[in-house]
Amino acid sequence: MVDPIIFILITSLGAILGIKVTSTQNPVYSGLYLVLLFFLGSGIAFLLGLEFIALLFLLVYAGAIAVLVLFVVMMLDVKAIENPWSAKKKRLLCVVGLIFFLFLIAVGWNEEFQSLIKLFATTYISSLVLFNVVKYEEYIKENFQSIVNNEIAKNNLNKIKDITELEASNKEVLKTFIESVDEKVDSWFNLCDSEGLTEFFRLLFHKESVDSSYASNKMWFVEFDSSCALNDPSYLLYSTYAILLIIAGVILLIAMVGAISLTLQKNCPESLYRQLGRESKNAVFSIKEKKLSRDLREGNLDVLS
């Protein structure tokens, strides 16, 4: 795996670029920032070792879609766009950024905060797991249900309440709190190292089907072997994830039909078939010159020339 620091750098850069895309006044600039964002996305895919997807991303998004977007933006000539970020919003953003920065520093200094964050992350992930529509393995449920509706945690919270009611010293409260949190977090934290995360993701993407069709013990993107980079994704796509592929195809079809039906507005000036059947052969023809009065004729000639 790649050094997490590089990932953090890339993601923060991506966040900055995303803000830039929305906050720049010049639409062409924001389009160019979007292109940079696409580059970053393909960079992330490269770091994960997904060369095929990275290059496709570059080819499709940066090479085609963003070009079309830029094209339209340049053609439309929208120069004077209002500043999308009013002064109030900017101030708010600054304040939020400052608070976030202070918070980061505090986290760096304080271990209590760190364990708190760990707790938040655990509950968030486990709630995601619980409320997800996809059917998960029993294994994961066992792992996480105990964390989410953990009675020990409730007990501990009650204890803390009791202690606070008894007006015990602050340090003791913190200590018991930290201990209880640490216990709960430990299981999740073990998952967070690369192998545990790998296992987690593997389970997330239908453990049984992956195991039966493609016997490997890794994340889906580790399964892509770049030495036969064309065969692997297609094999996976047409065997294990065939249903997802079909669903994606249907969605694309709906999108295409939607786009066409949006352009075919009801107040179409001409009959559609007539418009499509128009060719230079039957559209350009010579007409007989009508006999008119002299000045009108001259006027016609002027128009023609």
Add this chain to the structure above:
Amino acid sequence: MWLTFLTILLNIIDLVIPLLIAVAYFTLAERKIMAGIQRRKGPNVIGYMGLLQPLADGLKLFVKETVLPTNANIVLFVLAPLCTFILSLISWAVIPFSFGNVIADTQLGGLYFLAVSSLGVYGVLISGWSSNSKYAFLGALRSAAQMVSYEISMGISLINVCLCVGTLNLTEIVIAQLDIWLVFPLLPVSIMFFIGCLAETNRHPFDLPEAEAELVSGYNVEYSAMGFALFFLGEYANMLVMGALTSICFLGGWLSPFGVGILPDGIWFGLKISFFVILFIVMRAILPRYRYDQLMKLGWKCFLPLALALFFISQGILMGFDWLPN
């Protein structure tokens, strides 16, 4: 660590400097051959038979003053020629000159090539917009539309080749042609691919952005001195790399015809690139320019359906006779 970096750097320099010299002599060849076709002499003053002319041209461009238009968007204005030049150079990374003689022998070389060449539009688009001139802008729009529309049929042709060979690695594509060059079984595809190359590099008969009578010189009107030189170098390096890709995909790269093999591999490859270069120049000299709507019609109504149809035909044949590779 340092040694690896140094080796890579030397590798790249070893590729780039001969490439730039090749581009310089490409321009000389263009002028000489066109002069020959039009019964003129061409450049013949500097050096023996004008052989030092490109160096003099380069020096002239180098010592000229760089003019930055006051209303231009300076950052993008400066960035655009760099973008074009760098993109035209990095696509050479996957081109094999002989067996193993390549900077990056990646499995997805063809896809990388397509991705980089599709990014080449940005240099044109940015330069046209940032120079804040109507001529440059119209030229850039035309050029970008043309490049985007012809890229699709080119990509499908490349997929056709990849289907017959079973890989996107350029070295393996060449090795698969040991028995027969792909130009023979895939003749229509190769012709279409070459025409796509012409359109992709904005060359005659598709040089709409440079329509002198209408748009002075297209997207690079406002550029002078080194900015112009970078665009120029980028364009011609692009032409060379397109010739190289066509010869790899259809003319068997470094393989000698009928396995003669008198000359070293690299020389054969160079000869094939030169063949395409001469074809580019002759096209420019003898063909009239397309009208813009004709160009678009050709791209979308003829090339795209034809490329798709040929792709399906070759796929059907390969499936039907069970000839699919691996």
